[in-house]
Amino acid sequence: MSEENDKKPENDPQLAAKIKDSARQIWLAGLGAYTKAEEDTGRFFDRLVQEGEQLESKTRGVVEKQIKTVEDRVGDVKERATGTWDKLENMFDERVSGALRRLGIHRREEIEALERRIDALEGELDRLRNASGSDEEE
16 A cells, blocks of 8 residues: 555655746746736836826927917907907097087087087176176276
């Protein structure tokens, strides 16, 4: 029976050493793969950061150009709109003034001019009254 025990694989010292050696090699290969993956991941990450920076600088220039183009267009539209509003306002003023003249209603400037003339005439009248009043007293 001892011969049978000697033939069993678990009793073979060479086989146990081979299995132990294989297990150690598998373990070391796993550690090597992990280290390699970690190194590659670091390099890969650095490369991604570098490519991201390049893309950012490229797109920043494009975006700045687009913003400048949009700002220019907005400025042009604003100028045109302002010009159009100014024209409409002038046309409206002219039409309203014309309609008021036709109705016999004077403009503010005309009324203010008349008020100034009245004030001047009243001043002149007061001066003449005062002058004639002092002549009568003498």
